[in-house]
Amino acid sequence: MSSSFSIVAAIILVTICVLGNSKAQLSSTFYTTTCPNVTSVVRGVVEQAQQNDIRIGAKLIQVHFHDCFVNGCDGSIMLDNADGIESEKDAVPNQSTDGYDQLLLKYWFLRMEAQRGKFNWEEETVGQPNQSGTTAIPSPFENLEKITKKFSDVGLDSTDLVALSGAHTFGRARCLTFVHRLYNFSGTGNPDPTIDTTYLETLRQICPNGGNGGTLADLDQSTRDEFDSNYFTNLQNKRGLLQTDQELFSTSGDTVAIVNRFANSQSDFFDSFGQSMINMGNIRPLTGSDGEIRSDCKRVN
Ligand code: HEM
Numbered sequence: 001m002s003s004s005f006s007i008v009a010a011i012i013l014v015t016i017c018v019l020g021n022s023k024a025q026l027s028s029t030f031y032t033t034t035c036p037n038v039t040s041v042v043r044g045v046v047e048q049a050q051q052n053d054i055r056i057g058a059k060l061i062q063v064h065f066h067d068c069f070v071n072g073c074d075g076s077i078m079l080d081n082a083d084g085i086e087s088e089k090d091a092v093p094n095q096s097t098d099g100y101d102q103l104l105l106k107y108w109f110l111r112m113e114a115q116r117g118k119f120n121w122e123e124e125t126v127g128q129p130n131q132s133g134t135t136a137i138p139s140p141f142e143n144l145e146k147i148t149k150k151f152s153d154v155g156l157d158s159t160d161l162v163a164l165s166g167a168h169t170f171g172r173a174r175c176l177t178f179v180h181r182l183y184n185f186s187g188t189g190n191p192d193p194t195i196d197t198t199y200l201e202t203l204r205q206i207c208p209n210g211g212n213g214g215t216l217a218d219l220d221q222s223t224r225d226e227f228d229s230n231y232f233t234n235l236q237n238k239r240g241l242l243q244t245d246q247e248l249f250s251t252s253g254d255t256v257a258i259v260n261r262f263a264n265s266q267s268d269f270f271d272s273f274g275q276s277m278i279n280m281g282n283i284r285p286l287t288g289s290d291g292e293i294r295s296d297c298k299r300v301n
C-alpha cells in the first residue's frame, strides 16, 4: 500500500499546489515560502483518513475530477443548496456512493489544512456552482466518441483520457453503472461481447438482472486497492468494468495504442497520469479576483 499511497498523496498535493492560488499565475512552487511543509501536512491528513477508509484516495480523486469538469477546478462542488444556489452535489450525475458531505469536507480540509496549521494561506479562490453544467461530466453510458468530445471540450486529449481513466485502477462502482452490459446490451438480448466470459459470470453474481443496483464492484478486479497499471492489462483481457473503460481498448482508434503502452510500462503510466492530472487541474482556473475566499466552504459569502 505504501507506494500506491505516496502516489495518491503526491497527486492531491499537486492538485492543491495548482489550485490554491489567486494572486499569481498557477505554479507548483507557489507555497514554497507561505506553506513550506504543505507536503507533509497533506500526507498526514490523507494517511489518517485512510486508516478508516481504504477508498479515501479514490474518492478524493473522483471528487476532484467532477469539480474540474464543471467550470474548472474551482471548488464549486462544495456548495450546499441555498437561495439562488443549486448545488452540484444534488445534480445528475449523482455518482456519490456514500457520505458525500463527509467526503467533501475532507476535500476541503485538504485544501485548508495548511491554514489550520497556522500558515498564512489566505488565498483561496472558489467559484459559483453550476448544476446544469454537470452534464459536462462524462457518463458511463456514453460511447467513446462522446467521452472523447467531453474531454476535448475542456482541452484534454486522448492521452489525457486514457491516463486519467487509469484512476479506475482503484475504487468501486455501483451495479447500476454497468449492469446494462451484462444481460441485454443495447437491446441485443445478449451481454456486451467485449466482456470476458469468466469475468461476465463473476459480475452477474454480484449484479443480478434487475436487482442490487447499489451493490459495489471493484473497478480493478485484479488489485482493487492498488494504484498500478493493472487497469490497462485488464482492458487487454476484456476485464474492464465500465463500458467507457473497455471501449478505450475495444473500439478501434488512437486510444488502443495508448492502453497498450501503459499496460507495458507502469512508469509510462505514472508519468502520464501525473502530467494529465496537472492538465485537468488547469481547466479554467480562477485567478486574481475571479473567485472569492469563502468564510464557510459550503456557502458563498
Ligand atoms: C472517462 C470518463 C469517466 C467515466 C464515464 C467515469 C465513470 C465512473 C463511474 C460510473 C464510477 C462509479 C461511480 C458510482 O458507482 O458511484 C466511477 C468511479 C470512480 N472514478 Fe470515474 N469516470 C471517468 C473518469 C474518471 C477520471 C478522469 C477520474 C480521475 C482522474 C476518475 C476517478 C474515479 C475513481 C477514483 C472512482 C472510484 C471512486 C470510489 O471508489 O468511490 N474517473 N467513475
Ligand SMILES: *[C@@H]1O[C@H](CO)[C@@H](O)[C@H](O)[C@H]1NC(C)=O
Residues within 6 Å of the ligand: 037, 040, 041, 117
Ligand atoms: C511543519 O514544519 C515545521 C518545521 O519543520 C514543523 O515544526 C511542523 O511540525 C510542521 N507541521 C506539520 C503539520 O507537519
Ligand SMILES: *[C@@H]1O[C@H](CO)[C@@H](O)[C@H](O)[C@H]1NC(C)=O
Residues within 6 Å of the ligand: 089, 090, 091, 092, 094, 096, 097, 098, 099, 100
Ligand atoms: C445523491 O446521492 C446521495 C447519496 O447517496 C443522496 O443522499 C442524495 O439524495 C442523492 N441526490 C439525488 C438528487 O439523487
Ligand SMILES: *[C@@H]1O[C@H](CO)[C@@H](O)[C@H](O)[C@H]1NC(C)=O
Residues within 6 Å of the ligand: 070, 071, 130, 132, 133, 134, 136
Ligand atoms: C454552466 O455550465 C455550462 C456548461 O459547461 C456553461 O455553458 C454555462 O455557461 C455555465 N454557467 C455558468 C453560470 O457558469
Ligand SMILES: *[C@@H]1O[C@H](CO)[C@@H](O)[C@H](O)[C@H]1NC(C)=O
Residues within 6 Å of the ligand: 184, 186, 187, 188, 189
Ligand atoms: C432487450 O432489450 C430490447 C430493447 O429494449 C427488448 O425489446 C428485448 O425484449 C430485450 N430482450 C430481452 C431478452 O430481455
